[in-house]
Amino acid sequence: xxxxxxxxxxxxxxxxxxxxxxxxxxxxxxxxxxxxxxxxxxxxxxxxxxxxxxxxxxxxxxxxxxxxxxxxxxxxxxxxxxxxxxxxxxxxxxxxxxxxxxxxxxxxxxxxxxxxxxxxxxxxxxxxxxxxxxxxxxxxxxxxxxxxxxxxxxxxxxxxxxxxxxxxxxxxxxxxxxxxxxxxxxxxxxxxxxxxxxxxxxxxxxxxxxxxxxxxxxxxxxxxxxxxxxxxxxxxxxxxxxxxxxxxxxxxxxxxxxxxxxxxxxxxxxxxxxxxxxxxxxxxxxxxxxxxxxxxxxxxxxxxxxxxxxxxxxxxxxxxxxxxxxxxxxxxxxxxxxxxxxxxxxxxxxxxxxxxxxxxxxxxxxxxxxxxxxxxxxxxxxxxxxxxxxxxxxxxxxxxxxxxxxxxxxxxxxxxxxxxxxxxxxxxxxxxxxxxxxxxxxxxxxxxxxxxxxxxxxxxxxxxxxxxxxxxxxxxxxxxxxxxxxxxxxxxxxxxxxxxxxxxxxxxxxxxxxxxxxxxxxxxxxxxxxxxxxxxxxxxxxxxxxxxxxxxxxxxxxxxxxxxxxxxxxxxxxxxxxxxxxxxx
Amino acid sequence: xxxxxxxxxxxxxxxxxxxxxxxxxxxxxxxxxxxxxxxxxxxxxxxxxxxxxxxxxxxxxxxxxxxxxxxxxxxxxxxxxxxxxxxxxxxxxxxxxxxxxxxxxxxxxxxxxxxxxxxxxxxxxxxxxxxxxxxxxxxxxxxxxxxxxxxxxxxxxxxxxxxxxxxxxxxxxxxxxxxxxxxxxx
Numbered sequence: 001x002x003x004x005x006x007x008x009x010x011x012x013x014x015x016x017x018x019x020x021x022x023x024x025x026x027x028x029x030x031x032x033x034x035x036x037x038x039x040x041x042x043x044x045x046x047x048x049x050x051x052x053x054x055x056x057x058x059x060x061x062x063x064x065x066x067x068x069x070x071x072x073x074x075x076x077x078x079x080x081x082x083x084x085x086x087x088x089x090x091x092x093x094x095x096x097x098x099x100x101x102x103x104x105x106x107x108x109x110x111x112x113x114x115x116x117x118x119x120x121x122x123x124x125x126x127x128x129x130x131x132x133x134x135x136x137x138x139x140x141x142x143x144x145x146x147x148x149x150x151x152x153x154x155x156x157x158x159x160x161x162x163x164x165x166x167x168x169x170x171x172x173x174x175x176x177x178x179x180x181x182x183x184x185x186x187x188x189x190x191x192x193x194x195x196x197x198x199x200x201x202x203x204x205x206x207x208x209x210x211x212x213x214x215x216x217x218x219x220x221x222x223x224x225x226x227x228x229x230x231x232x233x234x235x236x237x238x239x240x241x242x243x244x245x246x247x248x249x250x251x252x253x254x255x256x257x258x259x260x261x262x263x264x265x266x267x268x269x270x271x272x273x274x275x276x277x278x279x280x281x282x283x284x285x286x287x288x289x290x291x292x293x294x295x296x297x298x299x300x301x302x303x304x305x306x307x308x309x310x311x312x313x314x315x316x317x318x319x320x321x322x323x324x325x326x327x328x329x330x331x332x333x334x335x336x337x338x339x340x341x342x343x344x345x346x347x348x349x350x351x352x353x354x355x356x357x358x359x360x361x362x363x364x365x366x367x368x369x370x371x372x373x374x375x376x377x378x379x380x381x382x383x384x385x386x387x388x389x390x391x392x393x394x395x396x397x398x399x400x401x402x403x404x405x406x407x408x409x410x411x412x413x414x415x416x417x418x419x420x421x422x423x424x425x426x427x428x429x430x431x432x433x434x435x436x437x438x439x440x441x442x443x444x445x446x447x448x449x450x451x452x453x454x455x456x457x458x459x460x461x462x463x464x465x466x467x468x469x470x471x472x473x474x475x476x477x478x479x480x481x482x483x484x485x486x487x488x489x490x491x492x493x494x495x496x497x498x499x500x501x502x503x504x505x506x507x508x509x510x511x512x513x514x515x516x517x518x519x520x521x522x523x524x525x526x527x528x529x530x531x532x533x534x535x536x537x538x539x540x541x542x543x544x545x546x547x548x549x550x551x552x553x554x555x556x557x558x559x560x561x562x563x564x565x566x567x568x569x570x571x572x573x574x575x576x577x578x579x580x581x582x583x584x585x
Numbered sequence: 586x587x588x589x590x591x592x593x594x595x596x597x598x599x600x601x602x603x604x605x606x607x608x609x610x611x612x613x614x615x616x617x618x619x620x621x622x623x624x625x626x627x628x629x630x631x632x633x634x635x636x637x638x639x640x641x642x643x644x645x646x647x648x649x650x651x652x653x654x655x656x657x658x659x660x661x662x663x664x665x666x667x668x669x670x671x672x673x674x675x676x677x678x679x680x681x682x683x684x685x686x687x688x689x690x691x692x693x694x695x696x697x698x699x700x701x702x703x704x705x706x707x708x709x710x711x712x713x714x715x716x717x718x719x720x721x722x723x724x725x726x727x728x729x730x731x732x733x734x735x736x737x738x739x740x741x742x743x744x745x746x747x748x749x750x751x752x753x754x755x756x757x758x759x760x761x762x763x764x765x766x767x768x769x770x771x
Contacts, residue, residue, distance in 0.1 A: 121625075124625065125632055129680040129681075149680055182683070183681050183682060184681075307678065308677060309675045309678050312667060312670060312671065
């Protein structure tokens with residue numbers, strides 16, 4: 001059977017062979033042949049976005065919630081440059097995304113042709129790898145390689161730039177099994193001697209902690225299962241980064257909450273005082289470490305990571321283990337069990353007593369109000385009214401609301417929490433929620449948003465309505481850039497430079513304009529009913545929750561401070577924050 | 586309300602401070618990077634150095650295996666041991682990179698650089714330039730009545746020394762290739 005076909009047909013064929021069911025994209029001159037092929041088939045659903053940045057975030061939401069790569073199709077020039085923020089976001093959070101971009105025909109490359117941009121040049125630093133395909137015979141193999149690179153090792157975004165003449169020309173198609181990447185061989189299994197040394201360490205540790213990250217989730221559901229087994233069998237306390245929430249259930253007995261700049265007091269104190277830190281798929285981001293020189297000074301540090309360059313990048317670790325989290329945890333459990341499942345029980349008992357003492361500080365305490373909705377209260381109610389839904393998926397925008405969501409919502413499973421962690425991309429949450437909903441049509445998908453972030457990609461409400469994605473937009477509206485305002489209050493002498501959102505739209509009317517439904521709620525007494533209406537509505541819904549305007553997000557490790565110098569809330573900052581600011585609620 | 590009492594400079598070693606957290610000895614290392622000779626591979630390597638703030642002291646590149654489409658990039662870089670380790674790990678992560686060798690630590694190696702020196706002078710200075718060139722075993726690859734172009738192959742230090750000597754004798758132009766290096770032995 002002849003496998004000769006046009007480049008455009010090849011793209012569809014390759015996507016089909018890769019098991020792709022959905023593509024997020026936007027047509028344009030340089031991808032018209034591919035769109036013509038999309039028109040003539042029914043296997044692959046195309047979701048028409050309103051802006052290419054939205055397409056990449058949708059693909060990220062799709063990828064994070066399914067574990068499968070998200071696929072994007074954009075045109076040349078502005079289509080590709082609009083995808084750059086999404087690519088960078090996916091790179092920093094290690095999300096497998098495959099972007100296919102059109103390019104001007106090969107004979108026009110370099111002539112400043114209409115809608116020409118040096119796409120591979122522009123996206124080189126924001127992809128794991130990218131390719132410009134100049135020959136139709138190379139196209140299918142390149143797409144298969146792109147999927148392999150995006151999804152294996154440490155996942156990440158890739159881009160394949162396809163000139164228009166390559167799409168029109170005919171070439172030979174090759175299947176996914178026929179490709180080779182000799183220079184790219186990511187490690188899977190960890191070194192057994194190193195794993196055995198880790199077992200020896202965890203048998204003796206008096207104050208161990210498991211510090212887990214997004215790598216556990218990227219490693220697949222099996223890795224989360226093994227992590228649960230390890231934490232539960234050893235009884236070690238476990239904390240997680242923002243990216244790792246859900247790998248271990250919030251209801252599990254080892255769970256001590258998220259760590260980091262806005263992490264829980266008990267988690268950060270345990271990190272600071274532990275004697276054995278086991279980093280599992282986590283990369284010591286600066287939001288985690290605080291002041292590097294004082295980071296967990298007395299601990300032996302072990303890091304399990306598939307990416308060798310993550311090791312010793314920020315924090316020197318004593319025992320690096322390069323390998324896939326799932327494989328390493330499997331070997332670790334095997335060796336630990338074969339040696340008699342030993343832990344230092346006496347030490348652990350004392351350690352947990354200490355952690356319980358830290359927990360009793362109740363660092364998430366806030367002053368509630370009967371007059372105004374506190375953002376923390378809004379999230380507590382959202383949690384209470386949605387906790388029974390195992391198929392609840394949460395996305396967020398970036399800022400205070402994101403941190404409160406991480407603190408007050410509880411995740412029992414991996415792949416249920418989609419947030420822009422590394423890049424901190426405002427405008428991520430709405431499109432991501434659509435990507436999640438497209439992958440899980442029956443699930444409850446809520447985007448916890450701030451009004452400022454939400455406006456950055458609000459055009460995607462049109463996509464939600466068109467594709468009947470019943471995403472719930474839960475906007476905590478403080479009419480401020482809340483996190484910017486918080487930093488200006490705490491660190492810039494209360495000079496609130498440009499952090500007030502003037503001239504905000506009426507979100508209820510906006511919802512109606514898009515053809516969905518909205519509701520404004522400002523009285524705490526009405527909040528439950530408003531949330532319930534949002535949940536019950538059969539379609540996209542914008543809930544505009546008017547919240548306290550000057551609430552600060554605590555706990556907080558101020559810049560340049562170590563873990564044990566956290567600010568616990570308005571009361572703990574009374575020494576530092578004096579004068580009129582003390583009147584803030 | 587006063588701002589939080591965070592002293593200036595107290596953020597040393599934090600994410601918001603650009604000072605080097607662990608100032609240690611700066612070492613020079615020669616790295617051999619074997620890559621798939623595909624379009625853009627050099628840009629990836631160079632972009633890695635500029636994007637992450639690493640140094641390049643010299644860089645040479647050429648295809649060394651025409652059938653296998655392999656190129657060899659020799660980079661001389663500087664940094665603390667931790668930075669050098671990070672550079673090697675980051676290079677190893679680039680998809681078309683096959684191998685990275687730190688020739689400085691992996692055992693003895695030889696490194697050679699080629700330099701072309703144009704020296705324009707007359708009379709005594711011209712004679713002196715030629716005499717020193719002989720001491721350095723330089724080849725004369727071009728000559729006019731008022732100039733020479735000398736070619737020297739050697740270590741970067743030797744090339745530096747020759748340039749220093751030629752400067753007062755009329756050195757008017759200089760081109761250097763950067764170091765190419767191989768491990769010694771089998």
